[in-house]
Amino acid sequence: MKENNSPKVKARGGEKSIQVAQRFLRAAIVGLPNTGKSQLFNDITGGYTLVANYPLTTVEINRKRVSIRGQEFEIIDTPGMHSLYIHSEEEIAVRELLFTDKIDVLIQCIDANRLKQSLLFTLDLLELNIPLIIALNAVDETEQQGMEINSHKLAETLGVKVIEHIAQINKGNEEVKAALLRATAARTSAAAWRPGYGSELERRLSEIEALLPQDIPFRRKKALLLLDGDPLLPRWLEKTLGDGYYTKLAERLRHIKKESLGRPSRELAKQRTAIVNRVVTEVTDRTHRKHTRFAQDIARLCRHPIFGIPILIAIILTTYLLVVEVAGLIEGLLSGVLVDPLIGWINSLVGPGFWNDLLIGPYGLLTLGLFNAFVTVLPILSVFFLMMGVLEDSGYLPNLMVLSHKVLRKIGLSGNSIMSLILGFGCKTMATLTTKGISSRKERLIAIYLIAFAIPCSAQLAIDMAVLGRAGFKAFLIAYGTLAIIELAAGLILNKTMKEDGQSLFLQELPPIRLPSPRAILKKTAYRIYWFLKEAVPIFLIAAVALFVVDKIGLLDLLKRGLKPVVVTWLGLPLDIVEVLILSLARHEAAAGLLLGMVDRGALTYIQTITAVVITTMFVPCFANIVAMCREVGVKTGLIITAAINGSSFILAGILNWILIFLRVGA
Amino acid sequence: MEKRTFKEEYLEVLWYMKEDGNTSLSYFKEELGENFKAEVLEEIAAEGIVQLEDGRISLTEKGNDYTRQLIRSHRLAERLVHDVLGVEFEKGACEFEHILNPDLVDSICTLLGHPRECPHGMPIPEGECCRQRAQMVESSVIPLDHLQVGESARVAYVYGPSDQQLHKLDNLLVRPGNMVKLHQRQPSFVIECEDGMIAIDERVAADIHVWAGSERSRLLRPHGRRRIRRGFRHGSNNHNSR
Numbered sequence: 001m002k003e004n005n006s007p008k009v010k011a012r013g014g015e016k017s018i019q020v021a022q023r024f025l026r027a028a029i030v031g032l033p034n035t036g037k038s039q040l041f042n043d044i045t046g047g048y049t050l051v052a053n054y055p056l057t058t059v060e061i062n063r064k065r066v067s068i069r070g071q072e073f074e075i076i077d078t079p080g081m082h083s084l085y086i087h088s089e090e091e092i093a094v095r096e097l098l099f100t101d102k103i104d105v106l107i108q109c110i111d112a113n114r115l116k117q118s119l120l121f122t123l124d125l126l127e128l129n130i131p132l133i134i135a136l137n138a139v140d141e142t143e144q145q146g147m148e149i150n151s152h153k154l155a156e157t158l159g160v161k162v163i164e165h166i167a168q169i170n171k172g173n174e175e176v177k178a179a180l181l182r183a184t185a186a187r188t189s190a191a192a193w194r195p196g197y198g199s200e201l202e203r204r205l206s207e208i209e210a211l212l213p214q215d216i217p218f219r220r221k222k223a224l225l226l227l228d229g230d231p232l233l234p235r236w237l238e239k240t241l242g243d244g245y246y247t248k249l250a251e252r253l254r255h256i257k258k259e260s261l262g263r264p265s266r267e268l269a270k271q272r273t274a275i276v277n278r279v280v281t282e283v284t285d286r287t288h289r290k291h292t293r294f295a296q297d298i299a300r301l302c303r304h305p306i307f308g309i310p311i312l313i314a315i316i317l318t319t320y321l322l323v324v325e326v327a328g329l330i331e332g333l334l335s336g337v338l339v340d341p342l343i344g345w346i347n348s349l350v351g352p353g354f355w356n357d358l359l360i361g362p363y364g365l366l367t368l369g370l371f372n373a374f375v376t377v378l379p380i381l382s383v384f385f386l387m388m389g390v391l392e393d394s395g396y397l398p399n400l401m402v403l404s405h406k407v408l409r410k411i412g413l414s415g416n417s418i419m420s421l422i423l424g425f426g427c428k429t430m431a432t433l434t435t436k437g438i439s440s441r442k443e444r445l446i447a448i449y450l451i452a453f454a455i456p457c458s459a460q461l462a463i464d465m466a467v468l469g470r471a472g473f474k475a476f477l478i479a480y481g482t483l484a485i486i487e488l489a490a491g492l493i494l495n496k497t498m499k500e501d502g503q504s505l506f507l508q509e510l511p512p513i514r515l516p517s518p519r520a521i522l523k524k525t526a527y528r529i530y531w532f533l534k535e536a537v538p539i540f541l542i543a544a545v546a547l548f549v550v551d552k553i554g555l556l557d558l559l560k561r562g563l564k565p566v567v568v569t570w571l572g573l574p575l576d577i578v579e580v581l582i583l584s585l586a587r588h589e590a591a592a593g594l595l596l597g598m599v600d601r602g603a604l605t606y607i608q609t610i611t612a613v614v615i616t617t618m619f620v621p622c623f624a625n626i627v628a629m630c631r632e633v634g635v636k637t638g639l640i641i642t643a644a645i646n647g648s649s650f651i652l653a654g655i656l657n658w659i660l661i662f663l664r665v666g667a
Numbered sequence: 668m669e670k671r672t673f674k675e676e677y678l679e680v681l682w683y684m685k686e687d688g689n690t691s692l693s694y695f696k697e698e699l700g701e702n703f704k705a706e707v708l709e710e711i712a713a714e715g716i717v718q719l720e721d722g723r724i725s726l727t728e729k730g731n732d733y734t735r736q737l738i739r740s741h742r743l744a745e746r747l748v749h750d751v752l753g754v755e756f757e758k759g760a761c762e763f764e765h766i767l768n769p770d771l772v773d774s775i776c777t778l779l780g781h782p783r784e785c786p787h788g789m790p791i792p793e794g795e796c797c798r799q800r801a802q803m804v805e806s807s808v809i810p811l812d813h814l815q816v817g818e819s820a821r822v823a824y825v826y827g828p829s830d831q832q833l834h835k836l837d838n839l840l841v842r843p844g845n846m847v848k849l850h851q852r853q854p855s856f857v858i859e860c861e862d863g864m865i866a867i868d869e870r871v872a873a874d875i876h877v878w879a880g881s882e883r884s885r886l887l888r889p890h891g892r893r894r895i896r897r898g899f900r901h902g903s904n905n906h907n908s909r
Contacts, residue, residue: 082835082838082839083834083838085834113862113863114861114862114863115862116840116861116862117838117839117840117861117863120838120840265788266786266787266788269837269842273840273842273844296864299864300850300851303851303855303857303866304851305851305853305854398866401855401866402851402854402855402857402866403854404854405854405855405866405868406854406855409868414868439831505829505831505832505835505871506855506866506867506868506870506871507832507835507836507839507865507866507867507871508865508866508867509839509863509864509865509866510857510864510865510866512864
């Protein structure tokens with residue numbers, strides 16, 4: 001009998017899932033970080049969630065309903081985890097899901113490059129007694145390296161279905177779907193093999209198991225976790241079973257552990273390794289293993305203390321040239337072919353007056369809204385997203401961690417938090433959510449603050465690059481050099497002033513460098529542009545209307561007059577920048593788009609361009625980012641951070657303005 | 668059992684109780700079970716090794732130093748037997764711990780690269796040699812950060828200052844018996860283990876201990892099942908005491 005079918009489940013979500021279980025089946029995709037879970041999710045559901053070649057791409061559990069040959073499924077995509085033994089809150093969500101959500105079938109994604117590591121997790125999953133399907137990814141890569149994995153033998157040894165899945169050529173998708181149907185039809189995984197740990201440990205295990213109530217699901221696995229010393233399970237048991245129960249259990253548990261020889265967790269780990277080693281030896285053939293691995297050499301160069309730096313500079317330069325030159329070229333073409341004739345046509349239709357103003361005036365719907373979004377911003381974002389896709393899928397980004405770790409350690413960051421910071425250049429909101437995995441609260445706060453502070457998100461970075469590109473490469477260097485210095489200084493101050501709470505840990509897996517698939521990158525870019533159109537363009541339009549209205553009723557003037565001393569005298573910027581600052585609240589790329597328009601109109605001087613980019617990068621984390629911060633560190637701290645960032649952005653940008661004037665930069 | 672070993676067993680139990688912050692005499696008796704003999708207790712109390720006070724028992728300063736050395740040699744012996752000989756220490760270690768010659772114990776400690784935990788994860792008390800980080804000309808076990816770039820070595824043991832570090836390394840298969848290869852030291856350490864690449868800092872690198880020269884000679888590989896002799900309590904564990 002399947003354990004988790006017990007109707008007495010009191011755990012959260014238990015009852016609800018029983019009622020709906022008749023209508024659809026739940027399939028959860030799990031696996032180590034960066035093993036292709038989201039890719040498989042996309043392939044099965046036909047939808048799209050972001051995929052990339054580094055860990056932490058998925059931070060939230062995603063669900064999507066799909067019908068496979070008449071059977072309704074809910075497919076669940078999960079963030080990566082290494083084992084059911086967990087030590088951080090970040091991973092608890094997935095375990096809770098597996099423990100309480102009544103999953104009907106599990107799909108484990110395995111990266112063939114890391115077979116052993118993955119199989120250790122497989123042992124965990126087999127112990128759950130839920131039908132399991134293994135999707136074996138990247139077998140093409142291991143084959144190239146001369147390592148053969150016999151998937152039939154693997155399936156036979158473990159007693160589960162193993163499917164070779166290669167996303168690039170759509171291999172294995174249909175088989176996974178068929179296996180889903182078969183696995184759930186059987187409703188049991190009786191054939192699957194269960195790992196055993198020798199009489200001594202098994203005895204302890206059954207002793208602990210006997211202490212757990214009959215009706216809780218996954219008793220054996222939970223007993224095993226308790227024996228292993230899982231730090232979070234006791235709290236969970238206390239919550240679900242009541243205080244008194246766990247206290248009694250803890251007393252017995254202490255006794256059992258005391259009687260056992262040494263630390264049971266060590267013994268367990270040893271036995272598991274032995275099991276996995278046995279399986280791997282049986283199913284792999286490494287006789288033709290090649291030792292030269294071209295991709296590895298590239299990876300080595302990327303993180304080399306000397307060669308790594310020029311490579312990084314080359315990447316930044318390439319991105320700059322793409323955004324400024326290539327996107328500029330496209331924009332010029334579009335303007336010539338589309339915009340200019342259209343404006344001429346409208347001018348000939350409606351003469352100067354209200355309608356002309358509304359459509360193509362300075363705050364016109366078309367000029368500020370549509371043209372800005374499609375003709376100016378879209379080409380910039382397209383080339384930038386392409387470049388970003390290449391960097392993400394090649395696995396380059398985590399190597400930056402190796403390069404920057406020594407510097408960033410000085411500001412209290414290491415490992416996971418560096419990765420979060422790097423991801424901040426993609427989307428600051430998502431990056432804020434990835435800080436869940438950082439165990440030190442201090443490090444987490446620093447990371448969250450720095451992500452929200454002087455880092456531009458991808459769309460803003462792209463457009464600001466174009467803005468600075470109008471002024472020249474030097475302006476680009478000054479603006480981003482300043483932001484980097486500000487960021488490091490802020491980190492240094494935070495690190496020095498905040499109370500130490502435990503050593504941070506720098507221990508990070510690096511993904512293999514891969515040749516990105518053009519199809520995957522095009523698809524990703526297309527989706528990013530689609531999301532941009534869906535989410536940002538309406539805001540462009542609403543903003544255009546809103547600014548048009550506040551301008552007409554005179555409110556904008558009032559605001560501008562009030563802010564004049566700060567904006568004009570201190571920051572040295574034209575009053576119109578107030579509109580950009582207002583827009584920053586909603587979406588930074590919309591604000592950057594507006595800024596780009598101003599630069600194109602010739603409304604900003606050299607120094608003003610730099611100051612404007614610097615302040616709009618720092619000023620006001622966008623609304624979504626503020627919400628994410630409040631979620632991660634609490635509303636109060638989140639708002640304090642926001643206020644601190646806003647205050648310092650005005651002060652620092654002003655100082656920059658005066659320094660640039662003093663140095664007569666660009667004069 | 669001879670009196671001397673009886674006495675040492677008593678002291679071991681007291682040491683574990685000290686690690687747990689426990690001074691209850693009745694607990695002490697219960698732990699020893701049938702091995703408890705009032706005369707032995709009286710004897711060590713008379714020697715000034717333990718102090719007894721209404722229902723409480725604890726080590727005196729003198730007893731503390733003596734026991735510390737005793738525990739140190741016992742746990743080092745376990746490491747030696749487990750890592751070097753790879754055999755069960757049903758018998759080995761219990762004979763071993765009676766060698767209380769500090770110089771010899773320090774030599775073993777240095778040979779093993781000053782391990783900080785016994786194979787069961789219990790702390791090994793520091794010796795003079797650890798404080799001086801003494802190194803033999805040919806230390807057999809060395810921290811990973813002493814390897815040359817490009818060199819491979821077999822992991823002898825992994826020291827874990829935190830459970831998180833231990834588990835993370837374990838998940839990435841950096842564990843005794845597996846081969847690791849050092850790819851670079853600057854600006855961070857990058858190691859390869861079972862086809863996976865891992866970036867770590869020098870602190871973590873110093874916690875991973877490997878067999879020096881294990882690339883060339885595949886000797887001395889820790890393997891096999893181990894058991895410890897009955898009655899020896901590895902009582903305290905980090906998760907639920909205190």
